[in-house]
Amino acid sequence: MSGVRGQFTTRAGFILAAAGSAVGLGNIWKFPYLAGQNGGGAFLIIYLGFILSIGLSVMLAEFAIGRRTKRNPVGAFRHLKGGAWTAIGVMGVFTGFIILSFYSVVGGWTVAYAVKSATGLMASGDAKALGAAFGAFIGDPVEPIIYHALFMLATIAVVARGIDTGIERTCRVLMPVLFILLVVLCVRSLTLPGAAKGVAFFLSPDFSKVDGAMITAALGHAFFSLSLGMGTMITYGSYLARTTNLPGAALWVTSLDTLIAVMAGFMILPAVFAFGFDPGAGPGLTFITLPAVFSKIPFGAFFGVLFFVLLAVAALTSAISLIEVVVAYLVDEKGIARPKAALSSGIAIFLLGIPSSLSLGIWNDYTVAGKGFFDAMDYLASNILLPTGGIFISLFVGWVVFDKVMDGNQGGIGDGFRYVGLWRIICRYIAPLAIAWVLISGL
Numbered sequence: 001m002s003g004v005r006g007q008f009t010t011r012a013g014f015i016l017a018a019a020g021s022a023v024g025l026g027n028i029w030k031f032p033y034l035a036g037q038n039g040g041g042a043f044l045i046i047y048l049g050f051i052l053s054i055g056l057s058v059m060l061a062e063f064a065i066g067r068r069t070k071r072n073p074v075g076a077f078r079h080l081k082g083g084a085w086t087a088i089g090v091m092g093v094f095t096g097f098i099i100l101s102f103y104s105v106v107g108g109w110t111v112a113y114a115v116k117s118a119t120g121l122m123a124s125g126d127a128k129a130l131g132a133a134f135g136a137f138i139g140d141p142v143e144p145i146i147y148h149a150l151f152m153l154a155t156i157a158v159v160a161r162g163i164d165t166g167i168e169r170t171c172r173v174l175m176p177v178l179f180i181l182l183v184v185l186c187v188r189s190l191t192l193p194g195a196a197k198g199v200a201f202f203l204s205p206d207f208s209k210v211d212g213a214m215i216t217a218a219l220g221h222a223f224f225s226l227s228l229g230m231g232t233m234i235t236y237g238s239y240l241a242r243t244t245n246l247p248g249a250a251l252w253v254t255s256l257d258t259l260i261a262v263m264a265g266f267m268i269l270p271a272v273f274a275f276g277f278d279p280g281a282g283p284g285l286t287f288i289t290l291p292a293v294f295s296k297i298p299f300g301a302f303f304g305v306l307f308f309v310l311l312a313v314a315a316l317t318s319a320i321s322l323i324e325v326v327v328a329y330l331v332d333e334k335g336i337a338r339p340k341a342a343l344s345s346g347i348a349i350f351l352l353g354i355p356s357s358l359s360l361g362i363w364n365d366y367t368v369a370g371k372g373f374f375d376a377m378d379y380l381a382s383n384i385l386l387p388t389g390g391i392f393i394s395l396f397v398g399w400v401v402f403d404k405v406m407d408g409n410q411g412g413i414g415d416g417f418r419y420v421g422l423w424r425i426i427c428r429y430i431a432p433l434a435i436a437w438v439l440i441s442g443l
Contacts, residue, residue, distance in 0.1 A: 020317030039209025066237025092231025
């Protein structure tokens with residue numbers, strides 16, 4: 001390891017940074033349309049159950065590994081056990097690299113749509129016209145890559161400055177901004193004529209929609225929305241002071257992530273119902289349906305800009321954590337200076353993202369295992385790497401190093417955790433089996 005590692009200076013800074021990692025496009029873009037497709041309130045109840053059981057437990061496991069070792073995922077597994085287990089850390093670094101390559105492309109879309117909303121290019125209220133405009137934009141061989149580059153530059157700039165002056169300081173600003181924007185947009189949505197239908201849909205469970213596919217979707221989203229299974233929370237935990245209460249921090253991060261997802265539901269679903277659009281419209285809900293909604297309300301252009309700025313902020317806080325997994329590995333294991341590590345890894349990630357962008361346009365005829373490059377990268381990360389990482393992290397803590405991560409004298413959780421028995425059962429049995437179900441279903 002090279003030099004003195006950075007550290008979060010305050011518990012609040014750590015919680016905001018970790019929550020920023022968890023709060024991303026999955027919460028604001030994906031959660032509302034998943035709820036729309038899966039019975040509204042029924043999906044919400046099952047999602048919350050999985051968040052508070054499996055999601056919280058795996059997050060605490062990652063925090064415990066990171067704080068106990070003060071290392072990146074590769075160094076953490078090598079330090080605690082070594083051998084074949086080190087491969088899980090390597091997979092985590094690789095997963096962060098892969099995810100950010102296509103995530104940054106979508107992050108660029110949010111920046112582009114903030115600009116387009118501000119310049120009046122999204123003023124049409126015709127969903128078909130907006131759909132055609134979105135298709136033309138993502139299919140363009142140049143414009144999305146420019147925004148992809150801008151988004152990656154912003155991500156690199158934050159991480160290159162370090163933990164306290166870069167990641168912590170940025171998240172201490174961006175997370176309150178994100179929350180304020182969400183509140184403003186929720187109030188606007190909830191005061192629209194007809195919004196009550198959306199609220200009723202979101203809060204009134206339709207248990208007839210509950211089936212295996214819906215439960216799988218709820219469990220998968222609960223797990224993935226918390227940024228688990230790729231070493232992000234191991235990395236952030238490694239920068240955490242030994243005096244911080246880990247179970248309390250994990251509960252705070254999980255609660256903030258869940259609160260923002262639920263607020264996103266209150267922001268989007270009432271507006272969609274108010275104008276008679278389909279709440280289960282899928283990914284197009286964000287980039288096609290919502291601009292049509294904004295065009296129909298007073299000061300819609302202003303609220304449209306706010307919405308896409310909100311999306312861009314959420315995407316950036318997650319992107320920061322994704323690249324930090326790679327940067328921490330280069331700094332700790334290879335002795336590379338942080339600015340150089342951030343720039344070199346950022347450039348490599350940007351270059352890998354170019355085929356993802358082009359695969360939605362001029363390279364759409366080229367496939368990997370029958371999928372376009374963007375979809376192949378998403379499938380590899382979301383359906384294979386993340387659940388595999390989650391399974392082995394749970395098993396590792398539950399069966400292999402439980403006593404080590406509990407040792408408070410060595411930076412573990414300590415003796416004050418009242419639910420240690422239940423947590424161990426979840427890590428040993430419940431979480432691996434549940435995540436394996438998601439993995440098998442995804443395949």
